[in-house]
Amino acid sequence: MEKLRVIGTGGTIAATATEKGDKPTIGVTTLLHKIPQIRERFDSDPIQLLQKDSTFINHKDWARIAREAYHASAQGNKVLITHGTDTLAYTSAALSFAIQNPQTSIVLTGSMRLPEEPETDALKNLTDSAIFLLEGAKGVYVVFNGKVMTASRITKVHSTDVNAFDTVDGKYVATVEENRVVYQNKLVESNAQTNLADTFDNRVCTLKVTPSLPKDIFDAILDKGFKAINIAAFGTGNIPYTSSKGDPEKVLGGLLRKAIQTARRVPVVVTSQAAHGGVDLRKYEVGRKIEIPPMISGEDMSQEAAHVKLMWCLGQGMNLDEIRRSFERSYAGEITVG
Structure with a gap:
């Protein structure tokens, strides 16, 4: 089975409804049990690194996530990161700069609907992420609403709809359709040495x-x-x-x-x-x-x-x-x- 490091950071994909509003409370291990493609195809090793609304994610968190993903990738693991959508475009860009030339797949995903909602997109996005991870594409990607996107190119374009993200040029690496990956553009992979540069200045x-x-x-x-x-x-x-x-x-x-x-x-x-x-x-x-x-x-x-x-x-x-x-x-x- 493929080795998979799953890093939970919170967000809507891990949230439940409370009297004070939606709040991240679901552990990443619980999320994984809902996804057959992960249970059956991967030897997964989950870690709850953070449990935050992504509004509160900052540059120090980027460094923590980058270090965890980098070391997991260096050990041959594919990496899946669950994250809130408000700052997903910032974190995905940060990981793209911090982890240069990763030699395994690093995928970020999230959801716009709570996992407990009937029309949740959480399960689809996790499933699509697992399907793409099996492809073995080197690099940092975001998988969301059936689209596989270069992590440094995404931007949030809708505050409520499940089709919340797009790329600045409207181009995708691939789409996930009927449990298979359909490539839209040629993958650009590097065999250069992997490097971790995880220091950011917030000024x-x-x-x-x-x-x-x-x-x-x-x-x-x-x-x-x-x-x-x-x-x-x-x-x-x-x-x-x-x-x-x-x-x-x-x-x-x-x-x-x-x-x-x-x-x-x-x-x-x-x-x-x-x-x-x-x-x-x-x-x-x-x-x-x-x-x-x-x-x-x-x-x-x-x-x-x-x-x-x-x-x-x-x-x-x-x-x-x-x-x-x-x-x-x-x-x-x-x-x-x-």
């Missing part, structure tokens, strides 16, 4: 651009000790600016000018508020005013992956130039290069 701020946002917001962020900023810009990466009446091509001030000045001091990445499509700074006149460098294009990264990547880069001790270069490189499929 990163994601700033959502809004109409009339005061430019001194950047000073306020830096004054609070933040070391990097992810700007969630309009559309394809557009940030408002002001210009001279006599020379409209010359950017004199406004939010954009302050962003550029800030980018000379700390890493400032530009991503899109839109779930799909990414950043294209050559499309509109306003986008072409952004100076790359010093600012950093997030290209087609999700906001979650960009935020976590900044945390991870800072955690690895990278300086400003090193972080700029790191955003030109794909560590775990988080960005389309070339």
Whole structure:
């Protein structure tokens, strides 16, 4: 039988209804007993690492989960992680950066419905995860609502529906249909040495651009000790600016000018508020005013992956130039290069 390490962290997939609201109370061992594909096909070794609503998952938890998954994978185990959906996109991105080139399958899943509900998606997502794990695909993945997705590419697109996650480019590794895996794209696997880099620095701020946002917001962020900023810009990466009446091509001030000045001091990445499509700074006149460098294009990264990547880069001790270069490189499929 295949060896499987199952790491429980809480979330709706482990929750029951209480007088105070839904709360994670179900142990991961109890969940496994409900899934024949796991009982019959795997020699499973469960651990209840956390029991949290994922709202409370933080960067220290990412490191704990990463270490547990890394060591299990290094011993030849496939790994299944049950997790809440609110921050699943952040944790999956974090594990993608922390565990580089895993030599077994690491799968994260969760649910939007309580296991006790008649129309729960918990059992389907666990079953689909088991079916995909049997494929032996190396890497970190999220399995949810019949979709197998590269873990660094997902974003939550619905707050209540079972079809809660999508990828930023709308592409999936595979789908699970009638208990079989149907591949949609060629797997990209690496035989490079597996590495654990599980240190994150939480002094990163994601700033959502809004109409009339005061430019001194950047000073306020830096004054609070933040070391990097992810700007969630309009559309394809557009940030408002002001210009001279006599020379409209010359950017004199406004939010954009302050962003550029800030980018000379700390890493400032530009991503899109839109779930799909990414950043294209050559499309509109306003986008072409952004100076790359010093600012950093997030290209087609999700906001979650960009935020976590900044945390991870800072955690690895990278300086400003090193972080700029790191955003030109794909560590775990988080960005389309070339």
